[in-house]
Amino acid sequence: MPILVMKFGGTSVATLDRISRAAKRVGVEVANGYDVIVIVSAMSGETNKLVGFVEETSPMFDAREYDAVVSSGENVTAGLMALTLQEMEIPARSWQGWQVPLKTTSAHSAARIEEIPPENILAKFGEGMKVAVVAGFQGISPEGRITTLGRGGSDTTAVAFAAAFGAERCDIYTDVDGVYTTDPRISDKARKLDKIAFEEMLELASLGAKVLQTRSVELAMRYKVKLRVLSSFGEMDESAGTLVCDEEDIVESNVVAGVAYSRDEAKMTLISVADRPGIAAAIFGPLADAGVNVDMIVQNIAEEGRTDMTFSCPTNQVARAEAAMNKAKEAGDINFHDLVADTNVAKVSVVGIGMRSHAGVAAKMFNALKDEGINIKVITTSEIKISVLIDRKYMELAVQALHDVFELEKAS
Amino acid sequence: MPILVMKFGGTSVATLDRISRAAKRVGVEVANGYDVIVIVSAMSGETNKLVGFVEETSPMFDAREYDAVVSSGENVTAGLMALTLQEMEIPARSWQGWQVPLKTTSAHSAARIEEIPPENILAKFGEGMKVAVVAGFQGISPEGRITTLGRGGSDTTAVAFAAAFGAERCDIYTDVDGVYTTDPRISDKARKLDKIAFEEMLELASLGAKVLQTRSVELAMRYKVKLRVLSSFGEMDESAGTLVCDEEDIVESNVVAGVAYSRDEAKMTLISVADRPGIAAAIFGPLADAGVNVDMIVQNIAEEGRTDMTFSCPTNQVARAEAAMNKAKEAGDINFHDLVADTNVAKVSVVGIGMRSHAGVAAKMFNALKDEGINIKVITTSEIKISVLIDRKYMELAVQALHDVFELEKAS
Structure with missing residues (x-):
């Protein structure tokens, strides 16, 4: 089976109702014939609440304990998403970072991914599981402690999984419907781009267009992961969102993209x-x-x-x-x-x-x-x-x- | 160093302020010369919230996903308690069930503890760590999935740790100041017991005196763990609370205890x-x-x-x-x-x-x-x-x- 990675951000899983809507999108891709790896963020607001607890407790906090605390929001969403899929009769289970295991460096709260051995999840796909729901943003250090990848790290988790599993595409579901030529709040002539090259996206990401985390784009470029940004509230058809891809895959483009x-x-x-x-x-x-x-x-x-x-x-x-x-x-x-x-x-x-x-x-x-x-x-x-x-x-x-x-x- | 186990229930860690007060009690025992294993519950209300999410999502839920979701509340408290102790300059770190590892059966949501290898935590005590903060209620199955021990399972976690580490005593801090001859809300003549035999506590626990989980008392009796129930809001002296112990340790007792x-x-x-x-x-x-x-x-x-x-x-x-x-x-x-x-x-x-x-x-x-x-x-x-x-x-x-x-x- 071809593998698809789908990532849902905090606003896309903010309530049980939204988790259910996200799960329906996963169901569509399963029906399309994919084995799906779903990466989830924490319900929006949860991570901020936990960060607030840590900062109030200890202003100069031990980053290892920070990671242990703030990673828990993703665990909740992963379990709830797996349960929602099971209710739809889609074989699914949740994975926390250490269970995959998603191996990272020891740089707590800003760890880098070192390796994602695909065996465990592939074995489950082999047994008939259709969806692996993975808690984003978290991993495990060589010392066996929980690490996190920094804010927005779930995008990076998603791209890293797409690379490790040779996924056909990595779809990032978010609250905007794609990458625009500029911020629509500033220019009403802003136009959604159907495609954008990795290099362009990288410049835009680091320039403050907050659609994708810079590191996730770097990683996608290095491993040639086809990355699509689309809204979890809009259509799901072929032309939805913006595809971030190699420049060879863009036949014609404007001199200036954005x-x-x-x-x-x-x-x-x-x-x-x-x-x-x-x-x-x-x-x-x-x-x-x-x-x-x-x-x-x-x-x-x-x-x-x-x-x-x-x-x-x-x-x-x-x-x-x-x-x-x-x-x-x-x-x-x-x-x-x-x-x-x-x-x-x-x-x-x-x-x-x-x-x-x-x-x-x-x-x-x-x-x-x-x-x-x-x-x-x-x-x-x-x-x-x-x-x-x-x-x-x-x-x-x-x-x-x-x-x-x-x-x-x-x-x- | 002699080892002491201290367990704090949900109401004792309900807010950052209460976690801080609990941590001060831990500090007193560290000053008394103990290496301390602290077992924490989730902040009160958290577990119920998570259980509510699971039940709303999936009435006939997969107990493996239930466990993955509801265990996350304890992870938060464990990290926050470790950070609070560190702020008091007490060397401490948190452990989640799978990190210990606390090995259980695969009976999800009602798992039984099989083994708690003490090596990892003892090695850290050997390196100068004074407090191991352990997330209660949770463990890991032979399949590597997260398990929970059933409601009130943190008491059982505490007693099991006391047995595995040969702790001098297991102190259960809760919102009542001990075991009474009967419910003080029903009889104003109810008297706090200084001591009670395991067998008596076991009958009282299973008869509806909700001070301790029945299984934790059984376990304490089997491994002769001295168990003390006391209030996290009262005094900390020798005579505080109720000691649950072997009947030989009770010199004189009433024919009827309660x-x-x-x-x-x-x-x-x-x-x-x-x-x-x-x-x-x-x-x-x-x-x-x-x-x-x-x-x-x-x-x-x-x-x-x-x-x-x-x-x-x-x-x-x-x-x-x-x-x-x-x-x-x-x-x-x-x-x-x-x-x-x-x-x-x-x-x-x-x-x-x-x-x-x-x-x-x-x-x-x-x-x-x-x-x-x-x-x-x-x-x-x-x-x-x-x-x-x-x-x-x-x-x-x-x-x-x-x-x-x-x-x-x-x-x-």
Whole structure:
């Protein structure tokens, strides 16, 4: 039997009624001839409740105990889903992470999957079981303790199972009906994409389009897992949702696939840094040690022997970044005149594999922004992405202008 | 280090604040020089919520999935208790049943403990861990599935750990401060017992004094585990609670230790049964097959070749008993004129190991009931117990009269 992986997120299993609706979708795929591996999240709200308990009990918690506590919500959903399927006369059973076993590293609360031996579940499929319901987000460490994969880790669980079992496809059921050219709340011209390339999805995921966890997309790309994102409340036909796939599987595509944005950006500038070989390491080493996620970096030569260094980071890490820089200055590791933080910025990006073969995307983007009178503060580019930092008040306008200029409302 | 087992029930860990108070008690015993094994129940209400989910999902549920779901509440409490102890700088970690491993039979939702290998936990004590927090009520089957021990199974978990680890004592912390001579809500003369023999506790437990699960007392008796029942809201001194122990450890005791009652009894009479060898088996076999828990049995010869057969069972099993009897009659296995159910009865019992060596307890009991004008419908006796079935409206009066006549308000 071909194997299909279906993942249901927290809102899709939030109540017994929703679990029942999700189970009906599983039943359809069983009727279609698949052996199905279902990955479930906790009922929405449960994990937050458990995390709240842990944080209230112990602010600097032992991550091993955190994992033991917060993983329990998925166990409940897995059992209830198996029972629901059994009521529909579909042979099913639940599996907790340690039962599979889903082997991970010992990095508690942010563990990485090392191995998923398929034997146990395959043996049950061989005995006539049609659905293996697996508790997402959790695994077991080499020491035999329960681990979790970090928030959103159930997407990663699903893709890892699809890879380990050679599944025909991995369907991620969620509360949106696919990946859009941009956020429909910002542009009413936003269009659902039927297909998107892994690389594009990766850029969009890490740029703040919260449809899929970045790691799950990376994993799908590495193991060539066909990944589909679709709504658990909509249709189930062939064209439902968005297929995330290899770029060869996309016959025609727009140069730009989508416009992403991120509101939570801050721009920080170290003014008049004494320049010398190794100065970048002297700045960004302490920032990394302080847990600051630096995104964009720009260096301008201001005068002979001195430079301005600008970087961006999430708004809530500004205080931490300032502390790290001032400490490095006091220690004599770096020397700068001033540190200026601008928390009124936003990042807007255009993403598309078509950029590789089409020149002029950057020029078109910059012109469109200029025409709207939007000043660009920082620019970074990759092979398939151009990002700019702008004043936050222009963010929606920029997204709409870029969506228009690249004609994303039209399918290719 | 000597080992102590401490068990906290659902009301003792109902909130983070209560978990913290329970943890302080554990801290006292650690300071007293013990290595402590803490057994925890789920936060009160959690297990009922999960059972509700399962029953709503699947009325005839797969007990394996039931166990996977309902065991999760204890995992949460175990992790939170370990974190609370760590905050108090007491080295602690949580263990789920399968991690210990607590090995059970495959009788899901009513599994029996087969083995608790102490090596893993002892190794951690050897490394300096002071407290092992174990999720109660759960274990692992030979097939690697999660099992549960039945409601109240955390008491049994605690006693089994005390036996497996040769613990000095097993302290059961609950919401009452010990075992009473009778229910204080029925008689204001009820007195807390400092000590009670295993055999007496066993009779009281199975008679409806809901302080300890019957199986935990059986297990404690078999392995000579000193069991103490005490309140998690009261004092912690030597004399707190009630010690359940071997009768040799009780120097002086009253002839009668306590008066128990059970409201949920029904009296059923098969009138004019055609008597023949094997008729008892023909009646009680089908009742057992139908899952009816028959308690008392009385047979009266009514006329030549016919007999009246009376038995008692829980009120909510009357319909099932009637169905089983009528089916057996239709099948020609038994023959009776009528089946009369009386659901307005209650059972009252006096229990005491002193009865073995003191004659006249039964006569004293029957006289006391006669003096109150209470008619006895059925009598059964064991070596250390006399039970009577009476009209339910006289239940409180009977309990009070028996408490008085045996002077239970006075310590021996």
